[in-house]
Amino acid sequence: MSLHGAGPERTEQIAAAVEAFVRKVVIPYENDPRRDHHGAPLDELVMEMRDKARAAGVLTPHILPDGGHLTQQETAIVLQKSGLSPLGPLAVNTMAPDEGNMYLLGKVGSPELKQRFLTPMVEGRVRSAFFMTEPALEGGAGSDPSMMQTTCRLDGNHWVINGRKAFITGAEGARVGIVMAKAADGPAAGGACMFLVDLPDPAIRIDHVPNTIDSSMPGGHATVTIENLRVPADQMLGEAGEGFKYAQVRLSPARLSHCMRWHGSCQRAHEIAADYANRRMAFGKHLIDHEGVGFMLAENLIDLKQAELMIQWCASVLDSGSLGTVESSITKVAVSEALMRIADRCVQVMGGTGVTDTTIVEQVFREVRAFRIYDGPTEVHKWSLAKKIRRDWKAAQSA
Template sequence: MTISARAYELADKVEAFVRAVVIPYERDPRRDHHGAPMDELVQEMRAKAREAGVLTPHILPDGTHLTQRETAVVLIRSGLSPLGPLACNTNAPDEGNMYLLGHVGSPALKDRFLKQMVEGRARSAFLMTEPADWGGAGSDPSMMKTTCHRDGNEWVINGRKSFITGFAGAKVGIVMAKADEGACMFLVDLPDPAITIDYVPNTIDSSMPGGHATLTIENLRVSPEQMLGEAGEGFKYAQVRLSPARLSHCMRWLGACIRAQEIASDYACRRQAFGKALIDHEGVGFMLAENRIELRQAELMIDWCAAVLDTGSLGTEESSMAKVAVSEALMRIADRCVQVMGGTGVTDQTIVEQVFREIRAFRIYDGPTEVHKWSLAKKIKREWKHAQGLA
C-alpha cells in the first residue's frame, strides 16, 4: 500500500507548524513540579494547531484513519519537538485510545467519549497496569487483580492501578478489570469520586501531562453501555490497541531523535576544539555518522511494521521487533547526541537531554525490551517444536 500525496502534504504542514509554532513553546514556564506541560499550555497550543489545520491529523474529517504507513510520516514530524504530539493531539496515551475506540467502540461510545478526544478537548488515560507491591499485572496481564462484577443493572469495579499516564486532568478513562467471563474494558468519565489518586511519582520522563499516577478504584459503578465490546474480550482489545500504539511511540520518538541529531550536528559544526571544528575530529564525526545510519534503519523498521499492520494483521510479532529495535537504536542515538555536545548536552539549554531521558523511559513502557525478546524466543521454540513434529 503506497503512501498518498495527501499524507505527505499533511506531514509537511505538521512539520512546518511544529518548527514555527511549537518549538518556541519549549521554553514556556507553564510546567508542573515534575516539568510536564500544564493543560493550559496544551490547550493554547492545540488552539493554534486547530487553526492551522493540523489538530489530530491522523484522523480524517469523516472519522477514518490514515493508513499506518501514512500515520508514520505524520507522527514522525509531530515528534520533532517533545511538545509536538501534545499540540497536534498525536500523543500517548490519547492516540492509542482514539485508535482503540475508533475500531471497537459502539456509535454511542464514540459520540460520548471519542468525539471530545478527536477534537482535542479531552485527554484520556488507559488503566491497565497495577502496582507491583499489590501483586498486580505489569508486563504479565494475566496477573490482573482489579475485578468487576454485575450488580443489578450496573457493573462494579474494584482494584488498584499504577503508572497510569496522564490520569491527573484526564476526562476519559479506559478501565481494564477481570470478570468471571475474563478481562473487560469500560469507558468512564473522569474525574470520578470512586477513583482516587494515591500518589504521582516523579519519573525520569517529563513530556506527558498528568504524570504516571497510582490509583485506587473503590466501588466504581458503570452502566453496561459503557463496556467496550464484549465481556471477556478485554485482552483481545488490548492487542488491537497495543501493537499500533507501540509503533506510534517509535514514530514520535524517532522525530525527537531526528531533532536531537540536528542540534548535535549544528553544535559539532560550530564548536571549535584543537584547531578545528568538532565534526572534523573522527571521534565526534563518526558518532554523528552512526546516528544518521541508525535513524534511517529505524525509519525503515517503522515503515516495514506499519506495512504489516496495514494488511489487517495484528502485527504482534512485528510490533515487538520494531519496539525493541527502534527503542534501543534511539537510545544509542540520543546518548551520542549528548556525548557530542559535552557539558551542554546535559543541560536544559537544548532539548537533547530531555530526549535522552524520554527515550530511556521508552525502553520500558509498552513492554520492556526483555519482555518482547522473551515473547519472540517463545515463538521461536514453538516453531521449532512444530517443525520437529513435537507440537
C-alpha cells in the first residue's frame, strides 16, 4: 500500500484499503471450518489471512512503516473498518489483546524489549496475552486491579512469580506474554510490576479454557496457574511498582479500541439486516415498509452515529495526552450499550434467520453481549463515575 502525505488523506487511504481487504478477502473466510472447540478461528486460519493482509499492505495498519503510531482519532477510523467482519481484526492484526499489548510496549518498552517482543507482534507472526485478571471466587483482581494476589519476588537477577490468572484471552497458543504481579517485598512492595515472557513456559500452566458466549478470539479465555516462573530482571516492563500506572496506559485506549472494532461489526450487522428487510415480503409489503421494522433500522442509524461521535470524542481526549480514564469509562458504557441495542434490533428484524449462523448477525450479538463485560462491566464504570461525581461535589463544597 503506497501512502502519500499525512493527516486525513493518509488516514482515508489506509481505512479505504483496510475496508476493501476485509470486504473482498476476509468476509469469504467467515464460513471457513477451521475453528476450535468453541468456534474461535484456529491459528492456521489466522496466519493464512495475515499472509494475504501482508501481501496487500494492510497488516497492522495502525502502526506505520517507520514505527510511528496513528493518532487515536485516526486509529478509530481504521479499526472500525477492520471490524466489518469478526475475522477482520485478526486478519489485519488489530485485534485484542495484541493491539493493546503493542500499544503498551510501544509506550513503555525499552528498545531491547521492543526489538525482541514487539517487532514479531507488529509483523503479525505471533500472538500475545495479557495476564492481569484473576479468579473472582478466589478473591483475585478483576475490575479492581488493586486486589491482585499474584506475587513477584526478586531472587538475584531474576523475579519469581506465583499466582493464578483467569480470563486470559489468547493464552493458549500465544508466544508473548505480559504478566502482572504485585511485589511481595523490597522497595516496590505492594506495587505492581509487569514482565515480558516468552510463551509457552512450563511454569505457566493452562488449567482450563471455558466455552464462552463469544467466539472471535483464538485461544479462548484461559484460567492459568503460574508456579515459580523465573523472569530475568531485564524483562521487567518499565519500573518496579509502576504496574498499576502502566495498566491505565493500556486499558483506556484498549477500551476505546474495543468500541472501534465492534462499531464496525455492528455497522455490518445493520447492513445485513437492512438488506433482509428490503428483500423480505410480509403482509403484502416489504419489511422495511412496516413501521415497526423500519423504525428499528432508523434507530440503528442514530445509535451508530452517536457511538461514532463518542468514539471520536474520547480519541481526541487521549490524543491530547490525557490518560482519559473518565472519558474512556463514559465512552465504553455508552458505546457498548448502544451497540448491544443495534445488535439486538438486527436479530429482531431478521426473525428466525437472525438467530442462525446463516449470517454473522447472531455472532455479532454474542460478541457485543460479552463486550458489555470485558474491559470493565457497565456497572463498574458507572460506579467509578459516581465516585467522581461525589469527589467533585465534595471539592466544590470545600472551595
